Amino acid sequence: AQSVTQxxxxxxxSEGASLELRCNYSYGATPYxxxxxxxxxxxxxxxxxxxxxxxxxxxxxxFEAEFKRSQSSFNLRKPTVHWSxxxxxxxxxxxxxxxxxxxxxxxxxxxxx
Amino acid sequence: SQTIHQWPATLVQxxxxxxxxxxxxxxxSNPNLYWYRQAAGRGLQLLFYSVGIGQIxxxxxxxxxxxxxxxxxxxxxxxxxxxxxSGFYLCAWSVREANEQFFGPGTRLTVL
Numbered sequence: 001a002q003s004v005t006q007x008x009x010x011x012x013x014s015e016g017a018s019l020e021l022r023c024n025y026s027y028g029a030t031p032y033x034x035x036x037x038x039x040x041x042x043x044x045x046x047x048x049x050x051x052x053x054x055x056x057x058x059x060x061x062x063f064e065a066e067f068k069r070s071q072s073s074f075n076l077r078k079p080t081v082h083w084s085x086x087x088x089x090x091x092x093x094x095x096x097x098x099x100x101x102x103x104x105x106x107x108x109x110x111x112x113x
Numbered sequence: 114s115q116t117i118h119q120w121p122a123t124l125v126q127x128x129x130x131x132x133x134x135x136x137x138x139x140x141x142s143n144p145n146l147y148w149y150r151q152a153a154g155r156g157l158q159l160l161f162y163s164v165g166i167g168q169i170x171x172x173x174x175x176x177x178x179x180x181x182x183x184x185x186x187x188x189x190x191x192x193x194x195x196x197x198x199s200g201f202y203l204c205a206w207s208v209r210e211a212n213e214q215f216f217g218p219g220t221r222l223t224v225l
Contacts (some may be wrong), residue, residue: 032212043203043216044157090157094212099145099164101214105156 002027004093006104013081014112021076021107023091033074034092034101035065044090050074061085086111115140119204119217126224132177132191134220136204139185144206146187147214148179151201163187164209199224 003026013019025031032051036044048059055067065076074091091104116139126132138144148160159172161179169179176195180188187204201221205214 034213036216041201041219041221043218044205046213046215049213096212098212099162099207099209100147100159101212103157 002031002093002095002102004091004102004104006089006091006107008107009105010108010110012110012112015083016080019076019078019081019085019109021089021091021109023074023076023104024072025074025091025093026072027093027095029095030069031093031095033065033067034094035059035063035074035076036090036092036103037061038088038090038106040087047076047089081109081111083111083113085109115206115215117204117206117215117217119202119220121220122218123221124223126194126222128196128224129193132189132194132198132222134189134202134204134222136187136189136217137185138206141185141206141208143184143209145209146181147205147207148187148189149203149205151203151219153200157203160189194224196224198222 005024034049035047037047038044047063048057050057050067057065063078067074088106088108090106092101094101118137145164147162149157163169163181177191201219203219204217207214
């Protein structure tokens with residue numbers, strides 16, 4: 001069965017610094033990959049997705065992610081974080097023909113002035 | 114455009130009482146529908162999903178049940194709530210041919 005690992009439970013970053021959140025998956029075929037963001041007390045919002053093609057994916061709010069097949073990774077990046085980026089971030093994986101997604105356990109991002 | 118609604122937004126219920134949470138989707142037809150639970154400080158747990166009216170798949174045996182009486186309506190129920198049912202319940206939908214899911218605003222359930 002596929003699995004998703006987000007090794008960082010909590011990350012603290014200074015406002016204006018760069019950000020990278022890690023995501024690794026375990027699955028034999030090429031997966032569909034997603035990053036979601038959740039603000040406290042709210043639902044999840046899709047930031048970006050990878051299905052095929054260009055391995056560098058641009059999303060909303062200035063985020064991007066890169067699919068690296070050799071490393072089974074799909075890390076999320078942002079060059080300059082803003083205080084409003086403080087939230088919980090979830091990586092998810094799915095595959096063709098399956099109606100479900102498998103979510104990582106999430107990374108909580110704190111922004112300090 | 115598509116929208117997804119959940120109600121109520123918050124709910125406080127005593128142990129042993131029944132539960133009914135509702136989720137509706139607008140602007141799409143034949144969606145896949147999902148119920149997730151988030152316990153405090155933890156990730157998402159898929160509870161149920163549905164690919165059509167009356168078709169429910171249960172992912173985790175528990176005190177809850179789900180029903181889909183209409184194409185765009187998904188209901189999460191319990192006959193008798195337990196303390197462990199407390200959490201944040203999220204409904205989501207997806208287009209059948211795609212995997213990306215779109216989430217509702219959630220219901221915060223506290224069982225006392």
